[in-house]
Amino acid sequence: MTIIFFxxxxxxxxALCFLAAFFWSHHSGQNKxxxxxxxxxxxxxxxxxxxxxxxKEEQKxxxx
Amino acid sequence: xxxxxKEVCYHCGDTCTSKVLLKDEKSFxxxxxxxxxxxxSAGNLHNYYKLNQHxxxxxxxxxxxxxxxxxxxxxAKLVNYQDAEKTLVTFYLPAIHCSSCIWLLEHLNTLNxxxxxxxxxxxxxQVHLQFNHQHSSLQEIAQLLTTIGYEPLISLQDVxxxxxxxxxxxxxxxxxxxxxxxxxxxxxxxxxxxIAESEKHFGQYFSLISLAFCFPAVFYSGxxxxxxxxxxxxxxxxxxxxxxxxxxxxxxxRTLSDYIFQAGEGFADTLTGLVFFLLIGKFVQQxxxxxxxxxxxxxxxxxxxxxxxxxxxxxxxxxxxxxxEGDRIAVKxxxxxxxxxxxxxxxxxxxxxFVTGESKPVQKVLGEIVYAGGRQTAGSLELExxxxxxxxYLTGLWNNESFQKANSTKTKTFVTRVxxxxxxxxxxxxxxxxxxxxxxxxxxxxxAFTAILIIACPCALALSTPxxxxxxxxxxxxxxxxxxxxxxxxxxxxxxxVVFDKTGTVTIADHNSVEFIGELEPEWEAVxxxxxxxxxxxxxxxxxxxxxxxxxxxxxxxEEVVGxxxxxxxxxxxxxxGKADFVQGAKTQLLEFPQVHVSISGKYLGYFKINQNLRxxxxxxxxxxxxxxxxxxxxxxxxxxxxxxxxxxxxxxxLLFQQSPQNKLDFIAQKQRSGATLxxxxxxxxxxxxxxxxxxxIAVTDNINNFTPGSDAILDGQSFAxxxxxxxxxxxxxxxxxxxxxxxxCYNVVGISFAIQGKLSPLIAAILMxxxxxxxxxxxxxxxxxxxxxxxxxx
Numbered sequence: 001m002t003i004i005f006f007x008x009x010x011x012x013x014x015a016l017c018f019l020a021a022f023f024w025s026h027h028s029g030q031n032k033x034x035x036x037x038x039x040x041x042x043x044x045x046x047x048x049x050x051x052x053x054x055x056k057e058e059q060k061x062x063x064x
Numbered sequence: 065x066x067x068x069x070k071e072v073c074y075h076c077g078d079t080c081t082s083k084v085l086l087k088d089e090k091s092f093x094x095x096x097x098x099x100x101x102x103x104x105s106a107g108n109l110h111n112y113y114k115l116n117q118h119x120x121x122x123x124x125x126x127x128x129x130x131x132x133x134x135x136x137x138x139x140a141k142l143v144n145y146q147d148a149e150k151t152l153v154t155f156y157l158p159a160i161h162c163s164s165c166i167w168l169l170e171h172l173n174t175l176n177x178x179x180x181x182x183x184x185x186x187x188x189x190q191v192h193l194q195f196n197h198q199h200s201s202l203q204e205i206a207q208l209l210t211t212i213g214y215e216p217l218i219s220l221q222d223v224x225x226x227x228x229x230x231x232x233x234x235x236x237x238x239x240x241x242x243x244x245x246x247x248x249x250x251x252x253x254x255x256x257x258x259i260a261e262s263e264k265h266f267g268q269y270f271s272l273i274s275l276a277f278c279f280p281a282v283f284y285s286g287x288x289x290x291x292x293x294x295x296x297x298x299x300x301x302x303x304x305x306x307x308x309x310x311x312x313x314x315x316x317x318r319t320l321s322d323y324i325f326q327a328g329e330g331f332a333d334t335l336t337g338l339v340f341f342l343l344i345g346k347f348v349q350q351x352x353x354x355x356x357x358x359x360x361x362x363x364x365x366x367x368x369x370x371x372x373x374x375x376x377x378x379x380x381x382x383x384x385x386x387x388x389e390g391d392r393i394a395v396k397x398x399x400x401x402x403x404x405x406x407x408x409x410x411x412x413x414x415x416x417x418f419v420t421g422e423s424k425p426v427q428k429v430l431g432e433i434v435y436a437g438g439r440q441t442a443g444s445l446e447l448e449x450x451x452x453x454x455x456x457y458l459t460g461l462w463n464n465e466s467f468q469k470a471n472s473t474k475t476k477t478f479v480t481r482v483x484x485x486x487x488x489x490x491x492x493x494x495x496x497x498x499x500x501x502x503x504x505x506x507x508x509x510x511x512a513f514t515a516i517l518i519i520a521c522p523c524a525l526a527l528s529t530p531x532x533x534x535x536x537x538x539x540x541x542x543x544x545x546x547x548x549x550x551x552x553x554x555x556x557x558x559x560x561x562v563v564f565d566k567t568g569t570v571t572i573a574d575h576n577s578v579e580f581i582g583e584l585e586p587e588w589e590a591v592x593x594x595x596x597x598x599x600x601x602x603x604x605x606x607x608x609x610x611x612x613x614x615x616x617x618x619x620x621x622x623e624e625v626v627g628x629x630x631x632x633x634x635x636x637x638x639x640x641x642g643k644a645d646f647v648q649g650a651k652t653q654l655l656e657f658p659q660v661h662v663s664i665s666g667k668y669l670g671y672f673k674i675n676q677n678l679r680x681x682x683x684x685x686x687x688x689x690x691x692x693x694x695x696x697x698x699x700x701x702x703x704x705x706x707x708x709x710x711x712x713x714x715x716x717x718x719l720l721f722q723q724s725p726q727n728k729l730d731f732i733a734q735k736q737r738s739g740a741t742l743x744x745x746x747x748x749x750x751x752x753x754x755x756x757x758x759x760x761x762i763a764v765t766d767n768i769n770n771f772t773p774g775s776d777a778i779l780d781g782q783s784f785a786x787x788x789x790x791x792x793x794x795x796x797x798x799x800x801x802x803x804x805x806x807x808x809x810c811y812n813v814v815g816i817s818f819a820i821q822g823k824l825s826p827l828i829a830a831i832l833m834x835x836x837x838x839x840x841x842x843x844x845x846x847x848x849x850x851x852x853x854x855x856x857x858x859x
Contacts, residue, residue: 004266008251019243033186035187036185039186043115043163
């Protein structure tokens with residue numbers, strides 16, 4: 001049962017790592033804006049969107 | 065009959081009222097919107113319009129130039145960081161409202177390659193920009209934002225972010241307290257179930273680790289309680305922090321001594337739990353509004369910089385505080401006069417409604433003194449400053465003592481009053497227990513003494529206010545009523561007298577309704593519109609908005625006679641619009657509202673009657689308030705609306721007119737001396753003193769981004785009618801606090817009955833503390849929301 005001494009020490013060290021990770025994320029500003037990233041992720045990828053958009057625009061212009 | 069199809073602006077979604085502008089088969093309501101579209105389509109940013117329909121903001125307003133951003137010392141105040149190449153700056157853009165905004169603002173780089181990075185914070189309506197200042201300037205960036213429809217709101221005095229920083233600092237402390245609490249609970253479980261004699265060494269090991277967790281919880285997370293208790297003790301006040309700090313200290317000492325003398329498991333679980341829950345309460349209590357400021361003074365109302373005319377005749381922007389006597393300044397239309405000055409040039413028609421409550425613009429002649437704070441409504445002016453900004457007539461109000469002393473008139477909160485007695489009873493009870501046990505056994509005595517301080521530690525009491533008020537604040541917030549802090553709820557509940565300002569508060573300054581008395585044929589309507597369109601006089605604009613004719617007529621020989629009216633020619637017929645003595649055939653009528661008379665080729669047609677609009681729902685609102693409260697109206701304006709308003713108040717003497725800002729403040733102070741608890745509701749700078757002096761000051765505004773004077777709460781004009789509900793709800797919230805206090809006391813009585821016998825085991829403390837906490841949190845949150853439903857503040 002003496003293994004418990006070691007296991008508890010391990011669990012505390014592990015928990016400290018998580019705490020440190022939280023501190024790092026907080027100081028790097030990850031919690032500052034919790035809304036905008038949820039909108040940003042929904043935008044189409046530029047590289048594909050741009051040429052397609054201009055093509056459509058051109059096609060429209062030709063039709064008219 | 066002609067079918068009128070309402071065209072909707074492709075950019076902003078407004079209906080196009082006058083002529084429609086077309087481009088790429090899309091219609092626009094004004095050249096501003098068209099301009100934004102052109103810039104965006106040239107920059108290949110069509111996505112802006114694809115993400116949302118009509119994402120733009122209307123561009124009908126005049127745009128400012130931001131020349132003052134080229135002044136190094138102003139720019140330095142705005143810039144967050146600067147090195148040899150990069151500049152980091154944050155702008156507040158009130159127009160941010162949808163995902164298109166985010167998309168466009170994060171693609172600014174396409175429009176100006178000097179912008180290296182832009183990131184939007186949607187909730188704060190801010191954009192963080194990084195740009196190369198060798199290729200672009202701060203002014204260019206601000207102008208670019210303005211041309212695409214996102215005009216930055218620049219104000220150097222606003223201290224908006226201080227509240228946010230306070231809440232941010234709390235998060236790491238909660239994290240540490242939660243970390244300690246969680247770990248200690250895990251280690252405490254074996255003790256709860258009992259540790260066998262053969263495994264005693266485990267118990268000791270667990271106690272040691274638990275004890276180690278107590279130190280960060282107390283000295284990092286909980287240290288503020290000791291600091292605050294010390295500060296208030298020094299002032300001779302026993303507030304809630306004193307018994308809390310005492311409880312935390314005793315818990316730590318008891319845990320420490322229990323470990324050293326092997327007397328038991330200690331109270332590490334109760335201690336860490338207490339700190340954790342208390343901090344959660346603090347977090348809930350702090351409500352931050354990212355774009356509201358309750359501490360504004362006159363400086364944030366004035367422009368950041370003023371155009372000063374140099375000796376060579378050129379104008380250059382100068383920071384407001386650098387304006388000195390003898391400076392010649394230029395003030396354009398719709399700008400605010402920054403300092404008391406003499407009028408040198410220009411047609412001065414100044415709107416003082418925000419400063420004095422006077423609703424009609426005032427005409428000033430050359431050589432006359434113009435007081436600071438007025439808004440020029442006609443053309444450009446040239447003025448000579450006679451007093452610096454800080455000493456002007458208006459800003460002198462801020463030297464009054466009610467701005468110096470920190471809210472001593474505000475009533476003490478319930479918890480502050482209770483904790484005074486609570487602390488005394490607690491300490492004397494503990495001492496009595498100690499004295500009682502001392503002759504028989506000093507160990508039991510010490511045990512009972514510490515146990516009482518531990519068990520009676522007012523955790524539940526300390527949490528009842530934050531959780532109730534935190535919930536109340538978010539309910540107010542959803543109803544567009546923004547409170548500075550939680551104490552305001554209690555102060556609102558104590559109110560017995562309500563004082564209203566007139567202009568902008570019970571009347572809406574901008575929405576004057578217009579009627580035409582007489583007959584006006586459609587053709588003449590078009591003529592009146594055509595003539596009034598040429599004038600910038602506020603009454604002309606109101607008439608334009610009222611007539612709003614789409615027919616185009618040819619007007620010639622337009623002439624505006626200052627202070628009288630307008631003359632023009634239409635199809636060889638003379639059109640006169642203006643005052644009674646200017647227009648032929650008009651009779652001077654002694655009526656209490658502004659009139660504009662119309663005559664065409666000598667024939668008198670009638671007049672436009674311009675009413676001041678009361679806020680809708682004012683009648684039921686005042687009826688409701690009159691039942692339970694004393695109501696007063698105090699206005700800086702002339703008594704022109706007396707007849708209109710007096711039916712709403714109990715007696716004629718409750719309506720006061722022509723009151724200076726100082727008079728208003730004195731009125732409030734005098735009522736307070738006679739024992740009244742006052743709520744002042746105002747909107748302008750002229751109410752600033754009264755708002756400060758009153759027990760609760762509420763600033764009403766129709767646009768939350770506009771300037772509001774320093775106050776305890778900001779109310780959106782749309783929710784004005786809900787004021788009686790807000791007052792009732794605040795009373796209900798205070799009742800919830802009283803009830804939860806009773807519950808907390810019950811728990812304390814049970815706990816103390818154990819403690820006083822010296823029988824308190826760590827297990828009982830560990831059960832009682834979280835149990836009472838959970839009861840209080842759920843009781844306060846649920847009952848506050850139930851009360852909100854009852855008063856119709858929540859669906």
